Amino acid sequence: MSLPVVPDTETILRSCARVLQDVVLPGLEDDWQRFSAALMVGSLQYAIGVMHEDRGAAHRAELATAIAGLKGDLAEEELGAAAANPSPFEVASAMLVWAEEHPGAQAEAVRAALYPVLYRQMEQEAAAATPMMEAFGVAMRGRKDE
Amino acid sequence: MNRDEEARLTEYLAKLLADGGSCRIVARGRIAMGQSRAMHRLEVECRRPGVEEVERYRILVRVEQWGLLGSDSRDEVRVMQALHAAGFPCAKVYAYETSHDILGQPFFVMEELPGTSGPAPETIDDYVRLLERLHQVDWQAAGLDSFLAVPEGPRGSALEQTERWYGIYRWGLVGEPSPLVEAAHAWLRKNAPETARVTVVHGDPGPGNYLHHEGRVVAAVDWEFTHLGDPEEDWAYLIAMRGAAVMPEEDWVRKIRAITGTVLDAERLRYWKCLNFFKGICIDQTAMKLYMDGTNPAPNMLAIGTGVHLSALKRFCDTAWGPPEG
Structure with a gap:
């Protein structure tokens, strides 16, 4: 018979991260191998975060809503195709570029509607990448020649 | 570097360093710091044909990474050779191999200079003098303008760098663009300042990118982003990027003025900081492309394409526009 319970992806990824961290990493002496293994631990943690929530879809929907609120203000004639x-x-790219190139009240309205949304999404994604950034930071504080 | 590559490299080094005799790699290691190239430190023993005496070399092999961070070795090597010939302290390049036959990517071999690149606050003043010295290099006499583009027009230095890095960003794009990056590009074009003086610009200056030994600066390293442009670009990079952890901006500005006489205007400095953040945003995007298309599965690609890229983007946003209100 097949397995009644198939191990779930998150458990497998978490286990890989733990073994890399606790078993593999301490035994590595080569700089590059240590750097790569530490980043792999961070990558696995990042992957678990991606698995939990489709942030890409959420960002897309949130941005579409913000754009819908602006469509009346910024017509096709400004944005073209x-x-x-x-x-x-x-669309948000075209709107923000237009706003940079056409200062004024309309540009301010575009920025006021889109910038906070995009800035928040940027911070959310940066926070999600923190596990990798910590490992990366350690390597970047290292030396090129020692 | 796998065994086959190491065998081919050993053969290559025998031709290069031992006139076709024999070479043996006796110590090896890949340097973890520095991302744009794979950097292999090797100790090599060589025997020339018919000669008993063993010659020992400590060399660095710097291997391209499929266009990672938007630069190739060609100009990097030519810059190093020109500056070395002009007496500027940088490593001697032994050879540049453009084929993919030996290590799968073009690479070059250079001498390993004594010293380290780790933090050394006592060398900062010396380094500021070295960077100023680079800005004073007669680039025409050194022949740098025979292969580096000379910026055209008063705003050429800023605009050409903006377009260069934006082109790299578009090359590295995976799917749709980031609206904030597109807006950043427009902001840089609109606000590009005029340049008073065109000099050699290192492009990645500061702690970590120079070697020091016994309290003295030995050489500058990492010439892949070197170009002709506005020296304020370098000062801004030093202050806001590599030197940010060393001291606050106002202290840097005072120090640079005291040592070199260079007066940095706050608004222009803001622009050049933004341009450097933008450069980071754009070159980091190349890592995402190489990771997503399977060219390079190394986990540092994922880190650079996400966290490092976003960190630069946030710094751009905060500097150019500030955080959103509320």
């Missing part, structure tokens, strides 16, 4: 692009990231 970008206005019809189905990607909110493409």
